[in-house]
Amino acid sequence: MGQIGEIVKNKQVILKNFVRGFPKESDLLISSENSINLKVPEGSNGVLLKNLYLSCDPYMRSLMSEPVDIAGLFPSYVPSSPIGGYGVSKVVDSEHPKFKKGDLVWGTTGWEEYSLNTSTDSLFKIDHTDVPLSYYTGILGMPGITAYAGFYKICNPEEGEKVFISAASGAVGQLVGQFAKLMGCYVVGTAGSKEKVDLLKEKFGFDEAFNYKEEADLDKALKRYFPEGIDIYFENVGGKMLDAVLLNMRIRGRIAVCGMISQYNLEKPEGVENLMNINYKRIKMEGFIFLDYLPEYPKFLDTVLPLIREAKITYIEDTVEGLESGPAALVGLFSGLNVGKQVVVVAHE
Amino acid sequence: MGQIGEIVKNKQVILKNFVRGFPKESDLLISSENSINLKVPEGSNGVLLKNLYLSCDPYMRSLMSEPVDIAGLFPSYVPSSPIGGYGVSKVVDSEHPKFKKGDLVWGTTGWEEYSLNTSTDSLFKIDHTDVPLSYYTGILGMPGITAYAGFYKICNPEEGEKVFISAASGAVGQLVGQFAKLMGCYVVGTAGSKEKVDLLKEKFGFDEAFNYKEEADLDKALKRYFPEGIDIYFENVGGKMLDAVLLNMRIRGRIAVCGMISQYNLEKPEGVENLMNINYKRIKMEGFIFLDYLPEYPKFLDTVLPLIREAKITYIEDTVEGLESGPAALVGLFSGLNVGKQVVVVAHE
Structure with missing residues (x-):
């Protein structure tokens, strides 16, 4: 051969x-x-x-x-x-x-x-x-389908809902935020530097953004941006952020678990304590991976390519x-x- | 007046x-x-x-x-x-x-x-x-509708699936196990005494049951009863049991969060460490309460009353x-x- x-x-x-x-x-x-x-x-x-x-x-x-x-x-x-x-x-x-x-x-x-x-x-x-x-x-590959599937399929978003995104300026987060804005949601992102926070607000059109490294109390930070609570959390980081989010989720909130990057390098993951909120607030927390949504790739392209060409979305x-x-x-x-x-x-x- | x-x-x-x-x-x-x-x-x-x-x-x-x-x-x-x-x-x-x-x-x-x-x-x-x-x-009140809604609506069970139930001899657990058996699932329950474990196997027809208090390593216990993993976990206890279950869930598994009784009396809940499994195994974990399902009460009665009368279910x-x-x-x-x-x-x- x-x-x-x-x-x-x-x-x-x-x-x-x-x-x-x-x-x-x-x-x-x-x-x-x-x-x-x-x-x-x-x-x-x-x-x-x-x-x-x-x-x-x-x-x-x-x-x-x-x-x-x-x-x-x-x-x-x-x-x-x-x-x-x-x-x-x-x-x-x-x-x-x-x-x-x-x-x-x-x-x-x-x-x-x-x-x-x-x-x-x-x-x-x-x-x-x-x-x-x-x-x-x-945007047109794995992170793009991930954002698309996670937001539209797992989160079942509705106009006017309150959306929180961690690692929000990353490959997936920046897209989820823009999808959410296009749908008429209130969108807040968190990231780890001033440069990224500025990007979220000025380039991607998030309503608000904050640097999690500057917040001594994540629960308080979330209450500042979501006085009425969070309907949708797009989870990219896990650990302490998830724990604070659980305290601030609204009844029938949805958490799309895309990743937990804060935990990947720990020998032992952080314990998440506030899971009881899932019960009485009837929260749905669901993991997903883009592979399950590959059959929808052509439909995804039909949606996203025009948004890129018409500059309705940026990357x-x-x-x-x-x-x-x-x-x-x-x-x-x-x-x-x-x-x-x-x-x-x-x-x- | x-x-x-x-x-x-x-x-x-x-x-x-x-x-x-x-x-x-x-x-x-x-x-x-x-x-x-x-x-x-x-x-x-x-x-x-x-x-x-x-x-x-x-x-x-x-x-x-x-x-x-x-x-x-x-x-x-x-x-x-x-x-x-x-x-x-x-x-x-x-x-x-x-x-x-x-x-x-x-x-x-x-x-x-x-x-x-x-x-x-x-x-x-x-x-x-x-x-x-x-x-x-x-069985015909709040715990009954809870078991019914949690199992049929949240877990989307299918014949042959592997079902695990904690607090399995309790007001809700005993029913979930019997519903699952009626559907043709493999059902394992855990409880806290020999008497309860015997009840699960002899009275409620669970395939297997174990006393969690006698297991030094819950992960190992679950691997013994679920060598191929768990499709459905009906969660009544939270904490360490949930952590062990997460390690043993199968791809696209479902966790119905009915309660977390092991956590109710703690000043600070136990941390759950294995949530990353939710992501790559695409697990859905969903809280629910019976109140949301009250409109289905008449349909529930139509299902459960005949099962009681025909002794197909026991309580x-x-x-x-x-x-x-x-x-x-x-x-x-x-x-x-x-x-x-x-x-x-x-x-x-």
Whole structure:
């Protein structure tokens, strides 16, 4: 098997060892040792991808840990091997009928210059290129469907409802807030710096925003912005924020659990004490992942592409250049260094 | 206002002071000091009730605490005044067109021999008396609708699913387990004594049952009974049990939050650490209260009455005689002294 094509050097981002606690840039290393054949093995049904944009996402933290005895959504990374995630790539060679050389795709790929993908179920052809290609790592990719499904499907929002979003300037939060504003909700976001808070109010049109790091008492902060309580909480952080939110939820409130980034690097998660509120306030708290909503991707595009083109929705990316910048960008997510969606540019075309 | 009718002594159960922590029998006292006019004031739209059976329910604990700044479902009890709850009563006099002398009713009433009720929205006429009258404090009253709504409406159960129930021999749990068995589910319950565990298996037909007090590691116990995980958890206790259950929930599992009795007497609730499972397992955790399902009461009766008559469902009560036995019975709930639904018989007719 395999014909001989052009063999090129293939720079990669490698996981050194399984990570415990807070990940460090030095947990990852850049390797230039490997090469790759740019020709897909005949009959393999695979594609050979040139990776253009790589997406830094919080869920990737869990894949850096030693796998535990639970069925995770994705397999853990393998020490001494390249990590992977979502990205935008160009098809260099294809043995798959759905893809041809020159096609642009988004989906799962490796953190490397070129990837051979022989399981193309999670690759999606990009048909609309009048918007920035990098958007397919964010607003038009996994974070976009996540925001869409979480807000419209899990939260069942209604006009005029009071919406609170944590990690609100992130890849998902900034979209949820704008969806909520388009629906006529009152929207408050929280983030971890003045720059992000300004962005929420000035760029994304949130009604209010606050820096959680400056609030000694999160319960009091929430009561200030939600004197009548919260109808919808879009949960990205968990822990103490969730505990304070539970105290401020209204009857029949909904909590969409998208992520709990504040807990990912703790050896032992924080205990959440106010769950009794779920009972007597009849709160629905529901976890979801975008994979369950992929069949709705075409409908999602029909909704969001016009909003982007008509500038009714805006999207902020935090871009670094070069695979070498990848480890710092990825690790930076967990201290909130990114402002907006964190993207690594491997190649522009 | 008010005509003169027969004036009789009216024994009452009085809350001495607001309770903190675990309630004691001595937090309540029996008073024989009051009298009551058995004639309802004309034009008051009220009814005069002779109380027959009083229901001991865990939610009553929260009404014994000093009210906090949240909208509770029911007003807190007032120190030096009689407590109240659900009960079965006989109408002694009525100024309300819906009720006439001699009618049997269930609904909210006082812990006393006779109660004047001038707000009859939460009184329901009892039409079926071929079943024990006390059942209207349990299987045919608030706990019954609670079990019905929680299981069928919140859990969306399907045949063959794996169901776990805590406080499983209690007023609600014993019914949920039997509903689940009727639907063809695999049902495991937990309770706090051998007697209760035996009841679950031998009387209520649970597939398995265990005494949580004998398990050093609840996670391990659950893995023993649910090697493939739990689809539905009917939550009555909260705290450590919930934490262990979260580790054992299956993808798209459902948790109906009916109560969290293990937390009611703590000054500070236990922290629940495993909430991240909600996210990646796409768990729905939803609180509910029976009040939201009262419009379905007639449909509920149509379902449950035939099951009782055909002995397809059974119901165990723990009955004490006399209002004087009320305080010990009520307080006993919180140490699990009751075996089955705890009822206080004030009068047999």
